Amino acid sequence: MRIAMWSGPRNLxxxxxxxxxxxxDCYVVDEPFYGPYLRRTGLAHPMRDAILASRPxxxxxxxxxxxxxxxxxxxxxxxxxxxxxxxxGMPLGCMEGSVNVFLIRHPARVAAxxxxxxxxxxxxxxxxxxxxxxxxxxxxxxxxxxxxxxxxIRADPRRMLGLLCAAIGLDFDPAMLSxxxxxxxxxxxxxxxxxxxxxxxxxxxxxxxALPELTGDIAAIAAEALPHYENLVDxxxx
Numbered sequence: 001m002r003i004a005m006w007s008g009p010r011n012l013x014x015x016x017x018x019x020x021x022x023x024x025d026c027y028v029v030d031e032p033f034y035g036p037y038l039r040r041t042g043l044a045h046p047m048r049d050a051i052l053a054s055r056p057x058x059x060x061x062x063x064x065x066x067x068x069x070x071x072x073x074x075x076x077x078x079x080x081x082x083x084x085x086x087x088x089g090m091p092l093g094c095m096e097g098s099v100n101v102f103l104i105r106h107p108a109r110v111a112a113x114x115x116x117x118x119x120x121x122x123x124x125x126x127x128x129x130x131x132x133x134x135x136x137x138x139x140x141x142x143x144x145x146x147x148x149x150x151x152x153i154r155a156d157p158r159r160m161l162g163l164l165c166a167a168i169g170l171d172f173d174p175a176m177l178s179x180x181x182x183x184x185x186x187x188x189x190x191x192x193x194x195x196x197x198x199x200x201x202x203x204x205x206x207x208x209x210a211l212p213e214l215t216g217d218i219a220a221i222a223a224e225a226l227p228h229y230e231n232l233v234d235x236x237x238x
Contacts, residue, residue, distance in 0.1 A: 001076045002066070004098035006083050006134050008127035009111035011105040012150035014191075014198045015082055019161065019176040020078040021184050027074040028189040032062045037085040046193045054189040063091045066098075074171070083105075083127035083134055092137060099168045100132060100138040102231050105150040112212040115169060130226035135232060147236040155207040163237050177187035178203040 003020070007013040014030075021028040035055025038048055045051065056119040057065070070077045079098070085094070110126050123129065137147040146167045153160040157177055181201045183191055191199070214222055 001169065002070070002094075003076065003078045003100040004081055004095060005078065005103055006081050006100060006103055006131055008083055008105070008131060009125075010110050010111055011103055011157070012153060012182065012204075013082070013103060015201070016103060016153075017078065017181040017182055017186070018198065019204075021186060022175040022179050023076070023173050024175075025075045026078050027071050027076070028078045028080065028184070028186045029066070030080050030186050031190075032066060033059060033081065033085040033086065033090060034188060034217055036062060036090070037082075037087065040089070045190075047190050050189045055098060065095045068095045083131040086130055086134060089180060091174060092134075095134070095143075096141055100134075100143060100145040101164070101182045102135050102145055102147045102170065102232060103150060104131070104147060104236065106211060107222040107229050108211045108214055109151075109208065111214060111218050111222040111225070123221045123224040126225050126238075127150050127234050128228040132228040132231060134229060135235075144233075147232050148238070149233065151208050152236070152238045154204055156164040157204040160238055167237055168181055218221040 005013065005016060007016075017030060020026050028033060029097075034054075035052055035057060036046060038052055040059075040072035066077075066079055079094070107126060107128055109191065110128075126153065135145055135147070148164050158174075161176050162172040179202060181202050183195060187195060219227050
């Protein structure tokens with residue numbers, strides 16, 4: 001089985017990759033389209049040169065690698081995708097051969113967390129609109145994509161990971177609830193900038209508190225993203 005997890009930034013996506021990476025039967029891949037995305041957009045992301053050097057593949061080569069044999073003799077593959085990377089022209093054929101899961105988080109939380117580390121140009125940088133489009137694309141393929149909310153996972157990791165595994169046809173593995181401190185061998189080179197808090201963790205953080213209070217441009221960006229989030233909330237498990 002190939003599991004494609006479609007998320008936005010600052011959305012528990014790395015912790016989820018670590019969780020699946022703890023399964024003995026699962027090979028994990030970290031943001032495979034990041035290199036092609038930066039080359040096509042020219043965006044000056046943190047560690048841009050190092051990312052491009054570490055991810056030289058074209059988007060088509062990336063897609064073929066995702067659809068090829070699963071490495072290390074594993075039965076399953078977990079592909080951590082960022083929805084905002086899938087700009088027009090990126091290949092979507094890998095969705096046809098995958099179980100597509102959509103990891104969501106309230107845009108106010110995403111905007112507050114991402115905005116603290118990177119200047120957000122517009123709502124598309126958070127990936128919500130593209131996430132909704134990719135969800136619709138999965139539906140157009142005749143699939144039944146799964147939606148899971150990161151806040152629900154943090155509130156009750158065992159229950160929600162159990163529900164997620166059941167929804168995609170896997171047995172739940174308790175090993176998914178914790179991981180060693182210090183990161184995962186599959187981490188992209190950008191982990192040095194973005195994954196510090198996850199590297200200090202050994203499991204999922206506790207339940208989230210009240211929504212952050214946003215003002216100005218970042219509040220407007222979160223508000224623009226909110227309808228896309230709310231449409232997927234109606235479809236979530238749990």
